[in-house]
Amino acid sequence: MNQPGPTASKPPRWVAGQLDREAAFYIAGHRGLVGSAIWRHLQSRGFSRLVGQTSEQLDLRDRSATSAFFAATRPRYVVLAAARVGGILAVDTYPVDFISDNLQIQVNVLDAARVHGVERLLFLGSSCIYPKFAPQPIAEESILTGTLEPTNDSYAIAKIAGITQIQAVRRQYGLSWISAMPSNVYGPRDNFSLDESHVLPALIRRYVQAKRHGSPSVTNWGSGTPRREFLHVDDLAVAILHLLENYDGPQQLNVGTGCDITIQELAEMVARTVGFDGTTHWDTTKPDGTPRKLLDISKIAALGWTPSIALEAGISATVDWYTGRTSSQ
Template sequence: MASGLTASPVVAIDGVEFNPAPLDRDATFYVAGHRGLVGSAIVRRLESAGFTNIVGRASSELDLKDRDATVAFFAETKPRYVVLAAAKVGGILANNTYPVDFLSDNIRIQTNVIDAAIAHDVERLLFLGSSCIYPKFAPQPIPEDSLLTGHLEPTNDAYAIAKIAGILHIQAARRQYGKAWISAMPTNLYGPNDNFSPKGSHVLPALIRRYDEAAKSGAESVTNWGTGSPRREFLHSDDMADACLHLLENYDGPTQVNVGTGTDVTIKEIAETIAGVTGFEGVTEWDTTKPDGTPQKLLDVSHLAELGWTAQISLEEGLRRTHAWYLENAAHLRG
């Protein structure tokens, strides 16, 4: 992969001439996926930073898989800045069960948005990927140059391929059209507006719901998938949103930037913490017939640190905030 991580102004890298600087707070800023976990956090961060013209559309209002509708939306709103946080996402079960959906939907969403942004001359675009783009047995912590150096984790390879295509699409736009666009690869995210569905959620919201329901029902045990031994890194969505704005204002280059905390815990440890947060006092059991997924996935965030950003929300504090949000919104969550 091409290099380009630097805190200093970038001039004529891949044909791009752009000096990272504070964004215009009055410019039209489109957040694709503004109601989701990441998108809603980005909207909150932009509002707190003083942006006055933030645009978003629910999927019922704009289907980003519809190319003509997406292009028409860009023609109408003419955004100067875009964060592409819209995606079809899910946990191991969903990814493993519906790989065609995860590949097809995500390819169409990101291709339509990126092509429309090219056609309507968007100045700055941030594409959000996922740490699953890296090989299953990548070195730990995972540096950005591990991309495309080994086999992917089979349980979510379709989603990973879609996100890799998005990174390459951004790099191609830089080379062919001179776009000052960037990509960020977050670690496992959690926070308000997450998907807590038992069948479609990622590990952390699934555990919060499972343990909360067990605590309320007085269940004696909770059963989780796998052995509990895999190590995972978790980042609160508010920290992710802050990192996105920081990158837009301080980084330009073709290489995707890892975004995380730089520390990880085992799934067993996270389950114990969530049990404590939710008040569950029973026994945790592990179904070892179910897959563990990648044994460890810790991002090397040294480049992001060099750019002047580090995570601020501790895991326990973030879990308490997320559980509180879950309790307040349980009646309206996706089943």
């Protein structure tokens, strides 16, 4: 049986300010949408010892392998962006996979980071942690105050467990670890697969293919009436470093834009960007999910961070990236 981690001495008190650009910095999930953006941003800010492993090189569900990796690399800083993620269809279809894989990844990384002395760690969650009918915009205090959206409750509960573990580590070991909860994130390197994508990459793929194939219409899931907030991944990367250098507290902080649109408006924006001029239909037999999910970002704004990438410009850049990758399809 594993014994509680060592606490040879009380950790030094965290002081806001620049992180050491020469310290080892591990980005778990560095090839994914969020992890790759964090990697790019840290490189641009002068970090010289970034550490990353692909899932083929290191399966974070393997506790022994994860511990051995931390023992060998000894990172001073960590961002936990590795996760099994997916859209409403994937999470609703494979709830066991989403709760099991994410719990294993989180527990293994957080335990190894604690045992091997990681000074600053940011756990990346998701806005799905909040109740389905939380008051809008959703404040951080809304967590655990109501029933979750049932189509993605397994993923949400895993993320809530991660937040709770961060808070427990702070209480028991005094480490200055934090959590951030982004809204819907999009951008280059997103997952555009048919079965596992989130709403925005799914729309981009659908409209791009419809234009390429000369389809007269596109059919989207649901009614189009739910409202969602979309954050470009490069803005999130900036926010993550900003939080690591400026925030220390047990409460998870929301990261978003403070603005939302309906899924119908989003579809119209994607169609306009792609140049699709056909008809859009809505399949109301498919689930809508949470009716509205807008985050209250006043706390992170008070720390001096605001997003800079407008939604339409971000969608245009993402469409360009996706069409460039799939031009022969």
